[in-house]
Amino acid sequence: MPAFKKSSFLLEASGAFDKNANRRRIDAETSGPLGNSPAHFSPEQAEIWNEIVTNVPEGTLRNADRHIVEIVSTLMLKFRTTGTKAAELSLLVSCLSKLGCSPYDRSKVAQTTVVNEADNPFKQFT
Numbered sequence: 001m002p003a004f005k006k007s008s009f010l011l012e013a014s015g016a017f018d019k020n021a022n023r024r025r026i027d028a029e030t031s032g033p034l035g036n037s038p039a040h041f042s043p044e045q046a047e048i049w050n051e052i053v054t055n056v057p058e059g060t061l062r063n064a065d066r067h068i069v070e071i072v073s074t075l076m077l078k079f080r081t082t083g084t085k086a087a088e089l090s091l092l093v094s095c096l097s098k099l100g101c102s103p104y105d106r107s108k109v110a111q112t113t114v115v116n117e118a119d120n121p122f123k124q125f126t
Helices: 008-014 043-055 063-081 086-098
Strands: none
Touching: 043 063, 063 086
């Protein structure tokens, strides 16, 4: 299986661009933070939206992710109330994995927060 493509943030942090400067690229920017749940959501869906936002790795959700969080919120409500068909459950698991909601998937999710180098206790050794 091929390796997953790392974000430029992770490549920069690991020093990959120092070794291979020709690989440097800029990832697509998003327009801002995720924000509140959509206005058309029921109170139950809004509660699930907030649950997802708090459970996803911090610093990963942006405005461009609103659609997938909306899908997950809707499917999760259906899963918890009336049950889902196998295809819907598969879609829910797939969407949750894209958001980094399993131990394996969290290792593949790039965070957008920048680490403060001044707080690094090992900075003196590099």
